[in-house]
Amino acid sequence: MLPQPSTRPAGSVMRVLNDLSESDNNARNAMPPPSASATGLKRQGSNCGLRSLSMQVLGLRLSVPEPAQKRKTLIERAGEPLRPASSASRPPSAASQNPSNTSLYRTSSNASTISRNGSISSRNTSNSSYTGSLNSGIRPPASLKSANSTIRPKSSYGSNKPFGAASRPNSIADLQASHEANANKNQHASPSKAYEHVQSEASEFRADSSVVIQVRDKNRDVSLSTQLDRFHLSDSLLEPVELPQTPTKCKSPTRIPKASPVPLATPTPMETPRLRRKSPTKTRHFLTPHTSIELPDPDERYNDFKKMFEDYKQMYQDTQTKIDSAREDTNHYRDKMAQLEQERSSQTESIIQLKSENQTLQYQVEAMEKSMQETKKDHEHRLEELRRGHRIDLETLRQEQRDEIENLKNDHRDELKLLVQRYQQELDKERCKKNDALSQVSTQGALEKQRHQLELDRKDQEVTTAKLELERIEPVLQRERQINDDLRESLRCAGDNASSMESTRQGLQAKIAYLESDNQSQSEAYAAMEKRMNEAIAKSETIEEKLRVEEAIRRRLHNQVQELKGNIRVFCRVRPTLTVDDELAKMKYPDPEESTEIEVRGLDQKNAMGKDITKTLPFSFDRVFDPSQTNDEVFHEISQLIQSALDGYNVCIFAYGQTGSGKTYTMSSEDGMIPRALRQIYSTSKDLEDRGWKYTMEGSFVEVYNEELRDLLGEEKTPKKLEIHHDMENEETTVTNATKLSLDNKDQVESLLSQAMARRSVAATKANEQSSRSHSVFILKLVGRNSVTGKESKGTLNLVDLAGSERIKNAETSGQRLKETQSINTSLSCLGDVIGALGQGHAAGADSRASLTNNRDSLSTAHIPYRNSKLTYLLQLSLGGNCKTLMFVMVAPEKRCLGETITSLKFAEKVSRTRVGVAKKVK
């Protein structure tokens, strides 16, 4: 028999059933899926049973007010403390494993939902199903949970609120704990924050408690215990339900069995066999005739319900206790709030008061500051006045002090003057006295000294006499001693020889007798010897005289030889090449024995036909030195000329040639002509000393630079102006202000030369890195006196290193170098003119008088342009007819110098052909 539908409004029941079915459908519990065969039926049966039970419970729930349960979020749930799985207070866990219990839980939840609006119901449904699905293993029994949910106050803050969590039975305690914790936590915070926090907490609590209070107020007259007391299980519930014969679908409301006879819980599949085991004889009841679900044992169910009821009752009481405590808490918080409010108002008042006090104090401080400023200004002003007054006082005092000091000083000065005068007078007096005494003493002293001196002199004389006597006596004594020794020796010898002497005496006596007979002849022999000796002395004197005559003859003959060689002789010297890369000009030396010729192949020339018509130019000189010959060999040839200077002739040796051709090397290098000449003169003069000649040598070294004379031995910093003077009477040239050094030894000669060379004007030119840019002239005056014959000789040796001849276009010079080159070329051209004029004058003289000895006079008549340059003017007396001149023409062997070489050789040949007459001794 199918149970009749309930008298309840069908709509609400249907809504509940729909909720149930939806909830069931939406449930995500961990219930194991039913077997394929039984799932459908069991499920249907279960659902139908649940619905009946729901309806029963609904009646209860509808009468029990319960707060709306807020659906918890996952996060909120995560924040909940885990309930112990094996809670002793927890009701039997069958429900947790039993889908029917789950249904019950859901049903109760839904029942509460029904008492509220429909929108919340769906939330709660899902919440329940979610809870069941998630926490099926650890959740408290659905009934307990449902009961908890009934007293849970609604919180607008969700699970964070103390009453928010339905699963937390100790929510009020939690709240208190939370408040205490917050209070503790805020103890360290600022009072204002703490106050705000407490206020917010209180407001929240008020809101929550109001809900509870409201809930409680609503149900004040409907006591749950009364309701529970009223709630009892009718025996009809325990009666078996007749199962319908034909299966009906649960979803159809018409087929739902009546609520009252339906058992409160649907047995789980697991319970079913147990129930069967316990009461195998009991009739089985089914929800529908078609379901195969076996109904549980009513006794057991009754017990369950009873137990559940007890639980609910207990829970209610607990809840009641908690509500009371919550109320107490509320009252406590309210008091606290009031207290805090009071405190706040008092604090505010005190703050306002303090602010006003602060304002007043600020005003006072400002006023004080102002008064202080004024006082400060006043003080400063007074201080300034005081300072001014002090300054004036101080100044006055100072002035007074100064005046006083000045007066004191004047007084002191006057006193001092007086004192000085007095003391000066006393001093003068004293000095006069002392002077008198001193003069007396000094006179006495002088006399005494004189006396002593005389005494001393006398004593000295005596000493000297004694010394002389001693010296005189000493050798005499020595001699006497020697004589004495000799005499003793003689005596001894005489004693020894006495007998022999006696025999000798006898023999002598016999001889005397014989000699007495030959005395006349011995006297004659002595006289002959004396005569021979006198004859030898006379002969020696005659020979000496002859020697002197021979010396004079040698000098004359030497001079004649030099004259025969020509008064201007030209030597040609070809220097060796300096680099291996340079192409050499073709030069030949056709007479190697005589060495007087040189052939130079001229500049390349071609005729109109292109045929080579280059000429070979022959030159002839007094001597030609090839590149292999050394300075030693060269000097050997000129040494006789140096001798001429010692013999009293003017000798001039100069080197001419293009720049870089070897002039300085030949003349002034360490083993050049100048040092060699000096050495020879020095040694020869020493040799001549044996023949009565004593020489004095005086040297000076000048250079002609840009037509100016410079002293190479003088002070470099303060050069003096040099001037040339010719003493025509004595045929002597003097350079005024030039330093003259007397050469007494060889070392002086060396230092003189090195000093002069260091001072010489040199510069780098295209052809020579150390090119001489001046003509250097070394003048050595030699004066000799023969102490035997009383003869004198005066000779001058001029050694000239000319500056290099160079064509301006080849020199590639400019500025100062160009000016130098122009000056050099001008002076060299003048030299050529002078030599040419000398040659012409000699030729004229030779024609007129045909005599070599008299052409000096003829030269004097001809005009020689000596004054055209400083060089020729300086060498005037060394280039004339009475001097011996030697010119070196220096030749560079390189082909690039060929043009200059040929020019130089042509000039030298011209000079070589010049005959300027006979040199004469200087007077």
Ligand SMILES: Nc1ncnc2c1ncn2[C@@H]1O[C@H](COP(=O)(O)OP(=O)(O)OP(=O)(O)O)[C@@H](O)[C@H]1O
């Ligand atoms: N016979 C020689 N043997 C070796 N080297 C020589 C000889 N003659 C000249 N020289 C070298 O040639 C170079 C040029 O010589 P030097 O300076 O004497 O020329 P210079 O004619 O005096 O030139 P300048 O007129 O420009 O002064 C020097 O380095 C010198 O040492």
